[in-house]
Amino acid sequence: MYNNMVIPDLVNIHLDGKNQKELFQNVGEDLYRKNYVTEGYLEGIIDREAKYPTGLATQSLNIALPHSDPEYIKEPFIYIARNNRPIQMLQMGDNTELECNYFFFLGIKEPNKQVGLLSKLMELFMNENFIKSLKSIDDEKDMYELIKTNI
């Protein structure tokens, strides 16, 4: 149902951002270049992350789900990013610090239609086998296939 939001071109698992800003810049510019977002998107995710952090400590993996308001999204997407080094993020809900390597940038254009996406994603992160595969993958095509077939 959401697997059309997973796009081969929007998987980047060898990012090397030094911090959150650099990582967001890399991804934001990539999305803009590929015409998935409008110009204000980068600022949109930075602002939103500052106000409402999206880091989440799941059972065996810390993740973050940066997203902007729908106005900046041209085409819905999930941008799958893994950074080589852990990035300091804040946890949703209590703003405690946590370190993340895995980022799923959610391009939500129609919140009503994409409401199930988050539950689906979270279900995956409760699945140990999925996490094992996710961690062991080192090829972007494999990563694309893994997410595409599971979501």
Added chain:
Amino acid sequence: MAKKLIVACGSGVATSTTIAEKIKNKFENDNIDYPVEAVDYKSITNELPSASIYVYIAKPDQEVLDQAEKLGVSVFPGIPFLTGMGLEDTYEKIVEVTKK
């Protein structure tokens, strides 16, 4: 006092609706008849007076927590419903409040 559970997140893009649905489903499974609604955090101060349980996703400001306490609204974290960490514990506490 009003009987309603509200879930509030940043802009209502995804999280509050997701968690509201989760809680609704759990209530249904447990035959708990209790209204659940996703609201925007920006309007939380208007929503609190008509609520009995407030499940937060965005970290609430101190003044919001103060207002909740004054109104006798019970406050719970919503993140366990996303990550599954501490879910049963939080849910049981919420269920206890619904029985009041």
